[in-house]
Amino acid sequence: MATEQRKYSLDEIRAYKKRSLAAEVWRNYKKSPSAMVGLFVVLLLIIVAIIAQFTFDYSKDIVQQNVRNRLQPPSANHPFGTDQYGRDIFIRVLYGAKYSLSVGIVSVAISCAVGSTLGLIAGYFGGAVENLILRFCEIFMGIPSVLLGIAIMAAFGQSLWVLMLATGLVYVPMFARTARAAVLPVRDQEYIEAAHVCGLNDFQIIFGHVLPNSMAPIIVQVTMGVANGILTASHLSFLGLGVPVPAPEWGAMLSSGREFIRDYPYLTFFPGLAIMITVLAFNLVGDGLRDALDPRLKQ
Amino acid sequence: MSDIILEVDDLVKHFKTRRGTVRAVDGIDFSVERGKTLGLVGESGCGKTTVGRTILRLIEPTSGRILFEGRDITKLHKSGLRSYRREMQLIFQDPYSSLDPRKTVSQIISEPIIANKLFRSKREVDDRVAELMATVGLAGRLFNSYPHELDGGRRQRVGIARALAVEPKFIVCDEPVSALDVSIQAQILNLLKELQMLFGLSYIFITHDLSVVHHISDEVAVMYLGKIVEKAPTEELFENPLHPYTKALLSAIPIPDIRHKRERILIRGEVASPIDPPPECRFARRCDHAFDACKEHPELREVSPGHLVACHLMDSQ
Numbered sequence: 095m096a097t098e099q100r101k102y103s104l105d106e107i108r109a110y111k112k113r114s115l116a117a118e119v120w121r122n123y124k125k126s127p128s129a130m131v132g133l134f135v136v137l138l139l140i141i142v143a144i145i146a147q148f149t150f151d152y153s154k155d156i157v158q159q160n161v162r163n164r165l166q167p168p169s170a171n172h173p174f175g176t177d178q179y180g181r182d183i184f185i186r187v188l189y190g191a192k193y194s195l196s197v198g199i200v201s202v203a204i205s206c207a208v209g210s211t212l213g214l215i216a217g218y219f220g221g222a223v224e225n226l227i228l229r230f231c232e233i234f235m236g237i238p239s240v241l242l243g244i245a246i247m248a249a250f251g252q253s254l255w256v257l258m259l260a261t262g263l264v265y266v267p268m269f270a271r272t273a274r275a276a277v278l279p280v281r282d283q284e285y286i287e288a289a290h291v292c293g294l295n296d297f298q299i300i301f302g303h304v305l306p307n308s309m310a311p312i313i314v315q316v317t318m319g320v321a322n323g324i325l326t327a328s329h330l331s332f333l334g335l336g337v338p339v340p341a342p343e344w345g346a347m348l349s350s351g352r353e354f355i356r357d358y359p360y361l362t363f364f365p366g367l368a369i370m371i372t373v374l375a376f377n378l379v380g381d382g383l384r385d386a387l388d389p390r391l392k393q
Numbered sequence: 394m395s396d397i398i399l400e401v402d403d404l405v406k407h408f409k410t411r412r413g414t415v416r417a418v419d420g421i422d423f424s425v426e427r428g429k430t431l432g433l434v435g436e437s438g439c440g441k442t443t444v445g446r447t448i449l450r451l452i453e454p455t456s457g458r459i460l461f462e463g464r465d466i467t468k469l470h471k472s473g474l475r476s477y478r479r480e481m482q483l484i485f486q487d488p489y490s491s492l493d494p495r496k497t498v499s500q501i502i503s504e505p506i507i508a509n510k511l512f513r514s515k516r517e518v519d520d521r522v523a524e525l526m527a528t529v530g531l532a533g534r535l536f537n538s539y540p541h542e543l544d545g546g547r548r549q550r551v552g553i554a555r556a557l558a559v560e561p562k563f564i565v566c567d568e569p570v571s572a573l574d575v576s577i578q579a580q581i582l583n584l585l586k587e588l589q590m591l592f593g594l595s596y597i598f599i600t601h602d603l604s605v606v607h608h609i610s611d612e613v614a615v616m617y618l619g620k621i622v623e624k625a626p627t628e629e630l631f632e633n634p635l636h637p638y639t640k641a642l643l644s645a646i647p648i649p650d651i652r653h654k655r656e657r658i659l660i661r662g663e664v665a666s667p668i669d670p671p672p673e674c675r676f677a678r679r680c681d682h683a684f685d686a687c688k689e690h691p692e693l694r695e696v697s698p699g700h701l702v703a704c705h706l707m708d709s710q
Contacts, residue, residue: 102523102533115495284491287451291483292505292555293475306495 122386129382135375143191156181156189157340165358174364177347178354183361186342187368193343194372197258197327198320204262205323206316209269214308216270217277218300228274231267239264240329247335257336261323272315276308283307310387317380321373328369344369398563398595399448400424404457406443413668417443419619420457422693425563430589430596432610432627434603434642438664440619441599442486445565448597449483450474461563479509482556486568488548492540498551499536502526505558525554528591529584546577553584563595570605582609603646607631612699615639618667618675621693625700635702637680674705682706 123129150156160180168175174183216227234242246260280286281304289299328345330336337343339350344365351361406418418440425431435441446452448459450466459466466477485491492501502522505511512518523533529550540548549569556564566585570578586609588594600606606613607627614624615638623636634640641658662679674680677687686705693703 102527102536106533284485284487285493288483288485288491288552288555289493289504290451291449291478293478293508293559294504298508303493307493 119383119386123382126382126385128378129386132375132378132382135371136379139191139195139372139375142188143195146185146188147192150185150189152189155185156342165354165361167358168360175358175360177351177361178358183347183364186347187344187364190342190344190347190365190368191372193254193337193341194324194327194369197254197261198324198372198376200258201261201265201323201327202316202319204259205265205269205319206312208262209266210273210312212266213270213273213275214277214300214305217274217308218281218296218304220281224274227270231270234267239326240333243326243330244333244335247330252335252338254337257327257330260330261326264326265319265322269312269315269319272311273308276311277304280304280307310384313387314380314384317376317383321376321380324369324372324376396427397424398427398462399597400458400460401444401448402458402460404444404447404459405455406440406447406452407455410668415667416619416670417667418447418454421616421619421621423614423621423624425595425597426611427562427595428589428593429611430598430609432606432613433597433599433616434601434606434613435616436601436664438618438667439616440667441601441616442567444616445483445567445597445599448565449478449481451483475509479559480561481563481565482559482561484549484552484556484564484566484569487572488545488552489540489572491552492548494540497537497539498526498531498543501540501551502554502558505555509559511559521558522554525558528557528588529554544577545573546580549573549577549581550584553581553588557588557592560592561594563597566596566598568600569598571600571602578605585609603642615642618665618670620675620690620703621701622676622704623700623702624693629697629700633700635696635700635707636676636704637682637706638676674703 123133158181160176163172163176163180164178166172166176166180172182172184174187176182177186212227212231216224237245242264243260246263247256250256250259286299286303289303294302327336327343328348331343331345332349334346334349336345339346347365348362348369351358351365354361401421401423403420403422404418405416405420408415408417421444423431433441433444443452447454450469454467457467461477461481464477466474469477496504499519499522502525503518506518506521512521523536526533526536531547531550531554535543535547540551543551552569569585570581573581582605585596589596596609598606598609610627612624613627613630614621615630615636616622617638623630623634623639625633630639631643634643637658638660641660644656644658660679661681665675665678672690674683674687674689674691677683680687684705686708689705691703691705691707693701694707695701696707
């Protein structure tokens with residue numbers, strides 16, 4: 095290697111443009127077809143949720159009963175058929191995307207923010223702090239998630255926001271443990287020691303070095319968490335504890351269609367399919383992101 | 394008198410483990426003159442890396458004093474430690490794990506500049522980084538590269554540039570070349586020497602490679618199981634090793650001459666455990682010359698000007 099001793103001017107350096115991390119990740123992400131399918135479905139769901147919000151009238155299209163039309167099989171007029179009150183299941187499933195997506199995303203935002211911070215602190219500082227946080231998490235994890243959700247719903251009442259909070263709190267320990275496990279190998283790397291020598295404080299080290307390097311499992315957990323959140327919210331709604339009844343939440347639709355499952359399976363089939371596709375799509379995105387985020391795979 | 398920049402006085406570092414106390418560093422003294430290099434040699438596990446880390450206060454010493462320009466740095470608290478680390482830096486052994494894989498070369502080098510608020514505007518910081526890159530011989534086009542795109546030698550240059558960023562007076566080099574190819578080792582060693590002349594740096598050079606230490610050090614201290622067994626100016630040590638351990642080490646240096654018939658001194662056995670060692674000479678059980686006196690630990694004594702040895706054989710002669 096020839097040693098260059100010449101100092102480059104700033105303009106010369108600017109010529110070598112920095113490729114941003116996001117662009118790099120996107121380049122890798124694109125390579126995986128399944129991840130792209132997942133992303134496409136997720137984006138489609140978001141668009142559908144937004145459009146459905148404006149094109150359908152809640153009181154007229156979504157909840158108004160039309161008993162003469164009840165329990166119609168799928169047809170051109172009603173692609174997914176109608177339920178026991180004569181409401182179009184197709185429209186209700188489309189409209190319901192908004193509940194599932196918002197519950198999934200907001201609840202994960204809550205559990206990720208709280209859980210990852212706890213996990214980072216536990217992993218970075220170790221010792222008594224770590225012990226305290228981990229034991230706390232174990233106590234929480236000892237309670238079945240649906241039971242915990244029910245307890246929170248019972249305490250705060252039944253609404254969309256409480257559903258988000260309940261689902262979010264249920265997954266805090268999972269995020270804390272994931273984050274801590276991701277921090278452990280990073281904490282002992284020499285570049286953390288180097289950062290100490292450079293004069294960085296703990297806060298700068300945690301958010302400047304530890305977090306970016308332990309991000310991959312957390313991001314994967316986020317996308318999987320959205321899927322889990324949607325499932326848990328559906329569980330709670332299925333039990334009648336989620337979004338109040340006439341709203342077309344997928345879990346609630348499953349619940350109300352349950353009585354008719356023998357003769358009119360499409361009442362439960364389509365909301366169930368919607369949940370499955372959404373969960374699968376988020377999981378595919380999570381898998382793709384995990385691979386794309388590993389800097390060692392870059393070429 | 395010579396100008397001493399760093400003085401280490403009876404430094405001790407014990408690690409408490411379930412199986413007993415590991416005496417990683419067990420009472421060592423040395424000093425480094427301004428602008429000079431002290432080579433710290435020893436095999437794996439002898440405590441040389443612990444010494445380097447302790448001097449930087451990355452590890453808290455169990456006892457002893459570390460005087461940097463007359464100040465005892467073992468008593469420094471947060472803010473004092475921060476300003477101390479502007480004068481004392483560390484170059485790491487492994488250029489693969491010592492650079493954050495998610496940061497570009499310029500981000501890595503600018504980190505100490507920003508953390509210590511040496512320059513404030515983006516332009517000034519970038520300019521300083523470009524200057525540092527030129528100083529260590531990194532092409533400017535690598536400014537926005539990621540570490541995994543560089544080879545070992547270039548990575549180590551990034552590590553050196555980062556250490557130089559705060560204009561330190563003293564650098565602890567912890568085996569900076571042992572992870573590199575031999576051809577690149579020489580480049581990095583020469584760079585370190587150049588920088589020493591250019592900036593008047595003082596080094597502690599930790600290594601297990603005797604030919605490297607010969608090349609770069611002014612003075613050499615040989616460590617064995619947490620103790621310094623011999624310390625002398627480089628030429629003196631290589632020509633006239635006195636401690637049996639040093640002799641054995643030196644006899645192991647390969648000499649590229651096919652007709653050279655050398656007497657290789659083989660050391661018996663294995664390194665004893667540093668966990669609760671008996672109070673005898675640490676090397677006694679492996680030493681061919683061990684005798685009764687070796688039941689007691691020998692003190693480091695000056696046998697000729699600047700040449701210190703910790704061995705009872707010196708008394709009997």
